[in-house]
Amino acid sequence: MAIDAPPLIGYYRATDILYHYHQSIKGRDAVQLQKILSHDAVLHPRHPFAAEGAQGIQAYIGTFHDGQSRLLFSSKQVEYLRYFMHAMKLTENLIPLPYSDCMFLEESVAVATPTVFESLSRLSSASKALGRMNQVLKEKPLLAGRRATFERVRNLWNAKQGVWCALTIDAWELDWTAISDAGWSLIRWEAGTEISERGHLVVKDNQTYKPTELEDGAEHEVVSKATLKRKILDLFAELGQHAPIFLVSNDSKGDLKYLRSNAFQVPLPHVSPELPDTMPTAGVFFVEPAELFDALTGSADSDIDHNLRRICKHLNIDFGDVRNAGTDAESALQALRAMASGPQLDDQRAQRWPGQTDVEVKLKPWEDNPEHADLEGLFPPQFPISPQSA
Numbered sequence: 001m002a003i004d005a006p007p008l009i010g011y012y013r014a015t016d017i018l019y020h021y022h023q024s025i026k027g028r029d030a031v032q033l034q035k036i037l038s039h040d041a042v043l044h045p046r047h048p049f050a051a052e053g054a055q056g057i058q059a060y061i062g063t064f065h066d067g068q069s070r071l072l073f074s075s076k077q078v079e080y081l082r083y084f085m086h087a088m089k090l091t092e093n094l095i096p097l098p099y100s101d102c103m104f105l106e107e108s109v110a111v112a113t114p115t116v117f118e119s120l121s122r123l124s125s126a127s128k129a130l131g132r133m134n135q136v137l138k139e140k141p142l143l144a145g146r147r148a149t150f151e152r153v154r155n156l157w158n159a160k161q162g163v164w165c166a167l168t169i170d171a172w173e174l175d176w177t178a179i180s181d182a183g184w185s186l187i188r189w190e191a192g193t194e195i196s197e198r199g200h201l202v203v204k205d206n207q208t209y210k211p212t213e214l215e216d217g218a219e220h221e222v223v224s225k226a227t228l229k230r231k232i233l234d235l236f237a238e239l240g241q242h243a244p245i246f247l248v249s250n251d252s253k254g255d256l257k258y259l260r261s262n263a264f265q266v267p268l269p270h271v272s273p274e275l276p277d278t279m280p281t282a283g284v285f286f287v288e289p290a291e292l293f294d295a296l297t298g299s300a301d302s303d304i305d306h307n308l309r310r311i312c313k314h315l316n317i318d319f320g321d322v323r324n325a326g327t328d329a330e331s332a333l334q335a336l337r338a339m340a341s342g343p344q345l346d347d348q349r350a351q352r353w354p355g356q357t358d359v360e361v362k363l364k365p366w367e368d369n370p371e372h373a374d375l376e377g378l379f380p381p382q383f384p385i386s387p388q389s390a
Contacts, residue, residue, distance in 0.1 A: 016098065225263070
Protein backbone atom coordinates (compact mmCIF):
# COMPACT_ATOMS: atom_id res chain seq x y z
CA MET A 1 0.00 0.00 0.00
CA ALA A 2 1.38 3.39 -0.94
CA ILE A 3 2.09 5.79 1.90
CA ASP A 4 1.15 9.41 1.37
CA ALA A 5 4.11 11.73 1.60
CA PRO A 6 3.83 14.41 4.30
CA PRO A 7 2.81 17.82 2.96
CA LEU A 8 5.61 20.23 2.20
CA ILE A 9 5.88 23.15 4.63
CA GLY A 10 7.48 26.40 3.66
CA TYR A 11 6.88 29.79 2.07
CA TYR A 12 5.89 31.33 -1.25
CA ARG A 13 6.88 34.71 -2.66
CA ALA A 14 4.09 37.13 -1.81
CA THR A 15 4.12 38.55 -5.35
CA ASP A 16 3.77 35.06 -6.85
CA ILE A 17 0.63 34.42 -4.80
CA LEU A 18 -0.94 37.85 -5.27
CA TYR A 19 -0.28 38.38 -8.96
CA HIS A 20 0.54 35.04 -10.60
CA TYR A 21 -1.20 32.22 -8.67
CA HIS A 22 -4.49 32.70 -10.52
CA GLN A 23 -2.69 32.20 -13.86
CA SER A 24 -2.09 28.54 -12.96
CA ILE A 25 -5.84 27.96 -12.36
CA LYS A 26 -8.39 27.41 -15.10
CA GLY A 27 -11.92 28.70 -15.63
CA ARG A 28 -14.17 30.30 -13.02
CA ASP A 29 -11.88 29.33 -10.16
CA ALA A 30 -9.13 31.55 -11.57
CA VAL A 31 -11.53 34.54 -11.63
CA GLN A 32 -12.64 33.86 -8.03
CA LEU A 33 -9.03 33.58 -6.89
CA GLN A 34 -8.12 36.83 -8.60
CA LYS A 35 -11.08 38.55 -6.91
CA ILE A 36 -10.24 37.34 -3.40
CA LEU A 37 -6.69 38.56 -3.84
CA SER A 38 -7.76 41.99 -5.09
CA HIS A 39 -6.87 45.21 -3.27
CA ASP A 40 -10.23 45.62 -1.50
CA ALA A 41 -10.85 41.96 -0.66
CA VAL A 42 -7.44 41.24 0.86
CA LEU A 43 -7.98 43.96 3.50
CA HIS A 44 -11.22 42.45 4.82
CA PRO A 45 -10.79 41.41 8.50
CA ARG A 46 -12.07 37.89 7.69
CA HIS A 47 -9.71 37.36 4.77
CA PRO A 48 -7.37 34.33 5.14
CA PHE A 49 -4.38 36.71 4.95
CA ALA A 50 -5.77 39.14 7.54
CA ALA A 51 -3.49 39.88 10.49
CA GLU A 52 -4.75 38.61 13.83
CA GLY A 53 -5.34 41.44 16.29
CA ALA A 54 -4.35 44.14 13.80
CA GLN A 55 -5.73 45.82 10.70
CA GLY A 56 -3.86 44.77 7.59
CA ILE A 57 -2.26 41.94 5.63
CA GLN A 58 -0.16 39.35 7.45
CA ALA A 59 3.01 38.44 5.56
CA TYR A 60 6.56 37.44 6.46
CA ILE A 61 9.93 38.98 5.76
CA GLY A 62 12.03 35.90 5.13
CA THR A 63 15.77 36.21 5.67
CA PHE A 64 17.65 33.47 3.85
CA HIS A 65 20.97 31.89 4.81
CA ASP A 66 22.81 34.13 2.36
CA GLY A 67 21.47 37.23 4.14
CA GLN A 68 19.04 38.23 1.37
CA SER A 69 15.38 38.85 2.20
CA ARG A 70 12.08 38.33 0.43
CA LEU A 71 8.45 39.06 1.22
CA LEU A 72 6.59 35.78 1.76
CA PHE A 73 3.30 34.09 2.56
CA SER A 74 3.47 30.83 4.48
CA SER A 75 2.24 27.56 3.01
CA LYS A 76 -0.26 27.43 5.91
CA GLN A 77 -1.77 30.73 4.74
CA VAL A 78 -2.10 29.45 1.18
CA GLU A 79 -3.68 26.20 2.41
CA TYR A 80 -6.18 28.19 4.48
CA LEU A 81 -6.97 30.36 1.45
CA ARG A 82 -7.88 27.25 -0.58
CA TYR A 83 -10.11 25.79 2.15
CA PHE A 84 -11.71 29.17 2.86
CA MET A 85 -12.69 29.64 -0.78
CA HIS A 86 -14.19 26.15 -0.93
CA ALA A 87 -16.05 26.55 2.38
CA MET A 88 -17.50 29.87 1.21
CA LYS A 89 -18.62 28.10 -2.02
CA LEU A 90 -16.45 30.35 -4.15
CA THR A 91 -15.04 27.21 -5.79
CA GLU A 92 -16.61 23.82 -6.43
CA ASN A 93 -13.48 21.98 -5.35
CA LEU A 94 -10.23 22.85 -3.66
CA ILE A 95 -8.07 24.75 -6.09
CA PRO A 96 -4.64 23.23 -6.72
CA LEU A 97 -1.65 24.37 -4.71
CA PRO A 98 0.97 26.48 -6.48
CA TYR A 99 3.73 24.47 -8.10
CA SER A 100 6.10 23.03 -5.48
CA ASP A 101 8.99 24.53 -7.46
CA CYS A 102 7.69 27.94 -6.35
CA MET A 103 8.01 27.05 -2.65
CA PHE A 104 10.91 27.82 -0.36
CA LEU A 105 11.14 24.91 2.06
CA GLU A 106 11.10 25.84 5.75
CA GLU A 107 14.74 24.86 6.23
CA SER A 108 15.87 27.20 3.44
CA VAL A 109 14.60 30.26 5.34
CA ALA A 110 16.86 31.26 8.22
CA VAL A 111 14.33 33.58 9.89
CA ALA A 112 10.74 34.45 9.00
CA THR A 113 9.59 37.65 10.70
CA PRO A 114 5.79 38.23 10.82
CA THR A 115 4.98 41.66 9.40
CA VAL A 116 1.66 43.47 8.97
CA PHE A 117 1.04 45.75 6.00
CA GLU A 118 -1.72 48.36 6.04
CA SER A 119 -2.43 48.03 2.34
CA LEU A 120 -1.52 46.06 -0.75
CA SER A 121 0.44 49.05 -2.06
CA ARG A 122 2.55 49.12 1.13
CA LEU A 123 3.23 45.42 0.70
CA SER A 124 4.25 45.90 -2.94
CA SER A 125 6.53 48.81 -2.03
CA ALA A 126 8.20 46.72 0.66
CA SER A 127 8.74 43.87 -1.80
CA LYS A 128 10.40 46.23 -4.30
CA ALA A 129 12.57 47.71 -1.56
CA LEU A 130 13.75 44.24 -0.55
CA GLY A 131 14.56 43.52 -4.19
CA ARG A 132 16.76 46.63 -4.37
CA MET A 133 18.34 45.64 -1.07
CA ASN A 134 19.19 42.19 -2.41
CA GLN A 135 20.97 43.72 -5.38
CA VAL A 136 23.20 45.69 -3.00
CA LEU A 137 23.85 42.65 -0.82
CA LYS A 138 25.03 40.61 -3.81
CA GLU A 139 27.93 43.05 -4.00
CA LYS A 140 28.49 42.98 -0.22
CA PRO A 141 28.40 39.34 0.94
CA LEU A 142 29.96 40.23 4.31
CA LEU A 143 27.07 42.57 5.09
CA ALA A 144 24.58 39.93 3.92
CA GLY A 145 25.96 37.50 6.50
CA ARG A 146 25.79 40.11 9.25
CA ARG A 147 22.16 40.87 8.43
CA ALA A 148 21.31 37.16 8.65
CA THR A 149 23.03 37.01 12.05
CA PHE A 150 21.03 40.05 13.22
CA GLU A 151 17.71 38.36 12.41
CA ARG A 152 18.82 35.09 14.00
CA VAL A 153 19.63 36.92 17.22
CA ARG A 154 16.23 38.65 17.18
CA ASN A 155 14.49 35.34 16.64
CA LEU A 156 16.42 33.62 19.45
CA TRP A 157 16.04 36.50 21.91
CA ASN A 158 12.30 36.74 21.38
CA ALA A 159 11.94 33.02 22.14
CA LYS A 160 12.75 33.98 25.79
CA GLN A 161 14.63 30.78 26.46
CA GLY A 162 18.16 29.97 27.56
CA VAL A 163 20.44 32.49 29.23
CA TRP A 164 22.13 35.55 27.74
CA CYS A 165 25.24 36.51 29.67
CA ALA A 166 27.59 39.41 28.90
CA LEU A 167 31.04 38.69 30.30
CA THR A 168 33.99 41.10 30.36
CA ILE A 169 37.52 40.35 31.56
CA ASP A 170 39.96 43.24 32.00
CA ALA A 171 43.72 42.88 32.37
CA TRP A 172 46.94 44.87 32.39
CA GLU A 173 47.81 46.00 28.87
CA LEU A 174 51.38 44.70 29.19
CA ASP A 175 50.41 41.23 30.46
CA TRP A 176 47.06 39.69 29.57
CA THR A 177 47.42 37.14 32.40
CA ALA A 178 47.42 39.93 35.02
CA ILE A 179 43.60 40.08 35.28
CA SER A 180 42.39 43.18 37.16
CA ASP A 181 38.67 42.40 37.26
CA ALA A 182 35.87 40.36 35.70
CA GLY A 183 32.22 41.32 35.40
CA TRP A 184 29.04 39.80 34.09
CA SER A 185 25.41 40.71 33.53
CA LEU A 186 22.83 38.13 32.52
CA ILE A 187 19.18 37.77 31.58
CA ARG A 188 17.14 34.59 31.59
CA TRP A 189 13.45 33.72 31.86
CA GLU A 190 11.37 31.55 34.16
CA ALA A 191 7.78 30.91 33.04
CA GLY A 192 7.99 34.02 30.87
CA THR A 193 9.26 36.24 33.70
CA GLU A 194 12.58 37.96 33.09
CA ILE A 195 15.30 37.46 35.68
CA SER A 196 18.50 39.51 35.68
CA GLU A 197 21.70 39.01 37.66
CA ARG A 198 25.10 40.70 37.68
CA GLY A 199 28.44 40.42 39.41
CA HIS A 200 31.79 42.19 39.56
CA LEU A 201 34.97 40.63 40.92
CA VAL A 202 38.08 42.74 41.57
CA VAL A 203 41.37 40.82 41.80
CA LYS A 204 43.28 42.17 44.79
CA ASP A 205 46.62 40.62 43.73
CA ASN A 206 46.75 42.56 40.43
CA GLN A 207 45.61 46.04 41.45
CA THR A 208 49.22 47.27 41.48
CA TYR A 209 49.42 46.55 37.73
CA LYS A 210 46.04 47.98 36.74
CA PRO A 211 43.88 49.60 39.45
CA THR A 212 40.17 49.00 38.87
CA GLU A 213 38.06 52.14 38.73
CA LEU A 214 34.94 51.79 40.88
CA GLU A 215 31.71 53.75 41.14
CA ASP A 216 30.68 55.05 44.54
CA GLY A 217 28.38 52.52 46.14
CA ALA A 218 28.64 50.03 43.26
CA GLU A 219 28.48 46.40 44.34
CA HIS A 220 31.68 44.47 43.86
CA GLU A 221 33.74 41.81 45.58
CA VAL A 222 37.50 41.90 46.12
CA VAL A 223 38.91 38.40 45.60
CA SER A 224 42.14 36.50 45.18
CA LYS A 225 43.13 34.92 41.86
CA ALA A 226 42.13 31.50 43.18
CA THR A 227 38.71 32.78 44.28
CA LEU A 228 38.22 34.50 40.91
CA LYS A 229 38.72 31.19 39.14
CA ARG A 230 36.33 29.36 41.46
CA LYS A 231 33.60 31.96 41.11
CA ILE A 232 33.83 32.04 37.32
CA LEU A 233 33.60 28.23 37.28
CA ASP A 234 30.55 28.48 39.58
CA LEU A 235 29.03 31.05 37.21
CA PHE A 236 29.33 28.73 34.22
CA ALA A 237 27.97 25.82 36.23
CA GLU A 238 24.90 27.95 36.95
CA LEU A 239 24.62 29.08 33.33
CA GLY A 240 24.68 25.44 32.26
CA GLN A 241 21.51 24.82 34.24
CA HIS A 242 19.67 27.26 31.96
CA ALA A 243 21.18 26.18 28.63
CA PRO A 244 21.59 27.09 25.89
CA ILE A 245 24.15 29.76 26.79
CA PHE A 246 24.51 32.90 24.67
CA LEU A 247 27.70 34.72 25.66
CA VAL A 248 27.51 38.41 24.79
CA SER A 249 31.05 39.57 24.16
CA ASN A 250 32.90 42.58 22.81
CA ASP A 251 35.81 40.28 21.95
CA SER A 252 34.68 36.68 21.54
CA LYS A 253 38.10 35.32 20.51
CA GLY A 254 39.84 37.00 23.43
CA ASP A 255 37.20 35.93 25.95
CA LEU A 256 37.28 32.33 24.74
CA LYS A 257 41.07 32.37 25.09
CA TYR A 258 40.73 33.62 28.68
CA LEU A 259 38.05 31.09 29.65
CA ARG A 260 40.10 28.16 28.35
CA SER A 261 43.38 29.43 29.87
CA ASN A 262 44.86 28.27 33.17
CA ALA A 263 43.34 31.34 34.82
CA PHE A 264 39.86 29.78 34.59
CA GLN A 265 39.90 26.40 32.79
CA VAL A 266 36.17 26.61 32.07
CA PRO A 267 35.01 23.41 30.35
CA LEU A 268 33.46 24.60 27.06
CA PRO A 269 33.24 21.50 24.85
CA HIS A 270 30.29 22.65 22.71
CA VAL A 271 31.13 26.18 21.56
CA SER A 272 29.54 26.69 18.14
CA PRO A 273 30.99 29.15 15.62
CA GLU A 274 27.53 29.70 14.10
CA LEU A 275 24.26 30.80 15.67
CA PRO A 276 21.40 28.31 15.20
CA ASP A 277 18.29 29.19 13.20
CA THR A 278 15.99 27.91 15.93
CA MET A 279 16.33 27.66 19.70
CA PRO A 280 18.55 24.68 20.61
CA THR A 281 18.38 22.75 23.86
CA ALA A 282 22.10 23.00 24.64
CA GLY A 283 25.36 24.55 23.49
CA VAL A 284 27.41 27.73 23.92
CA PHE A 285 27.16 30.53 21.35
CA PHE A 286 28.99 33.87 21.18
CA VAL A 287 27.14 37.04 20.16
CA GLU A 288 28.96 40.32 19.50
CA PRO A 289 26.91 43.53 19.75
CA ALA A 290 29.42 45.23 17.43
CA GLU A 291 28.58 42.79 14.63
CA LEU A 292 24.86 43.43 15.09
CA PHE A 293 25.46 47.18 15.06
CA ASP A 294 27.39 46.91 11.79
CA ALA A 295 24.44 44.99 10.33
CA LEU A 296 22.04 47.67 11.58
CA THR A 297 24.08 50.53 10.09
CA GLY A 298 24.87 48.63 6.87
CA SER A 299 28.63 48.51 7.35
CA ALA A 300 30.46 46.05 5.10
CA ASP A 301 33.92 46.87 6.47
CA SER A 302 36.01 43.79 7.14
CA ASP A 303 37.23 45.31 10.41
CA ILE A 304 34.42 45.59 12.95
CA ASP A 305 34.55 48.68 15.20
CA HIS A 306 34.16 47.31 18.74
CA ASN A 307 33.99 50.77 20.38
CA LEU A 308 31.27 50.08 22.95
CA ARG A 309 30.86 53.73 23.85
CA ARG A 310 30.18 54.60 20.20
CA ILE A 311 27.60 51.83 19.89
CA CYS A 312 25.81 52.86 23.09
CA LYS A 313 25.75 56.50 21.97
CA HIS A 314 23.91 55.61 18.75
CA LEU A 315 21.50 53.31 20.59
CA ASN A 316 20.76 55.99 23.22
CA ILE A 317 22.11 53.84 26.05
CA ASP A 318 23.65 55.62 29.01
CA PHE A 319 27.41 55.08 29.11
CA GLY A 320 28.86 56.29 32.40
CA ASP A 321 32.31 57.74 32.97
CA VAL A 322 33.47 54.98 35.33
CA ARG A 323 34.50 52.00 33.22
CA ASN A 324 35.45 48.56 34.47
CA ALA A 325 34.62 44.96 33.64
CA GLY A 326 31.29 45.20 35.45
CA THR A 327 30.03 48.36 33.73
CA ASP A 328 31.29 47.17 30.34
CA ALA A 329 29.41 43.87 30.71
CA GLU A 330 26.22 45.73 31.61
CA SER A 331 26.59 48.11 28.64
CA ALA A 332 27.24 45.22 26.24
CA LEU A 333 24.12 43.38 27.40
CA GLN A 334 21.97 46.52 27.13
CA ALA A 335 23.27 47.19 23.61
CA LEU A 336 22.46 43.62 22.59
CA ARG A 337 19.04 43.87 24.17
CA ALA A 338 18.22 47.19 22.46
CA MET A 339 18.80 45.68 19.03
CA ALA A 340 17.51 42.13 19.64
CA SER A 341 14.22 43.23 21.21
CA GLY A 342 13.51 45.79 18.49
CA PRO A 343 11.66 45.34 15.18
CA GLN A 344 13.02 43.79 11.99
CA LEU A 345 16.40 45.21 10.93
CA ASP A 346 15.25 47.58 8.17
CA ASP A 347 12.29 48.83 10.21
CA GLN A 348 14.59 49.37 13.18
CA ARG A 349 17.10 51.29 11.08
CA ALA A 350 14.31 53.51 9.73
CA GLN A 351 13.11 54.26 13.27
CA ARG A 352 16.58 55.05 14.60
CA TRP A 353 17.72 57.12 11.60
CA PRO A 354 14.58 58.60 9.98
CA GLY A 355 14.97 59.66 6.38
CA GLN A 356 17.91 57.35 5.64
CA THR A 357 16.62 54.83 3.13
CA ASP A 358 19.93 53.42 1.86
CA VAL A 359 21.36 50.15 3.16
CA GLU A 360 24.27 52.00 4.77
CA VAL A 361 23.48 54.71 7.32
CA LYS A 362 25.38 57.91 6.55
CA LEU A 363 26.72 59.21 9.84
CA LYS A 364 28.22 62.67 10.09
CA PRO A 365 31.72 62.78 11.65
CA TRP A 366 30.41 64.49 14.77
CA GLU A 367 27.54 62.00 15.04
CA ASP A 368 29.92 59.05 14.90
CA ASN A 369 32.46 60.41 17.38
CA PRO A 370 31.84 58.93 20.84
CA GLU A 371 33.74 61.85 22.39
CA HIS A 372 31.53 64.44 20.69
CA ALA A 373 29.29 65.02 23.72
CA ASP A 374 32.38 65.99 25.70
CA LEU A 375 33.95 68.14 22.98
CA GLU A 376 31.07 69.99 21.35
CA GLY A 377 31.08 72.74 23.98
CA LEU A 378 34.69 73.54 23.12
CA PHE A 379 34.70 72.66 19.42
CA PRO A 380 31.16 72.68 17.97
CA PRO A 381 30.77 71.07 14.53
CA GLN A 382 31.56 73.45 11.70
CA PHE A 383 28.89 73.92 9.06
CA PRO A 384 29.48 75.56 5.66
CA ILE A 385 28.49 79.21 5.46
CA SER A 386 25.96 80.00 2.75
CA PRO A 387 26.55 83.03 0.46
CA GLN A 388 23.51 84.75 1.99
CA SER A 389 24.96 84.56 5.50
CA ALA A 390 28.50 85.53 4.48
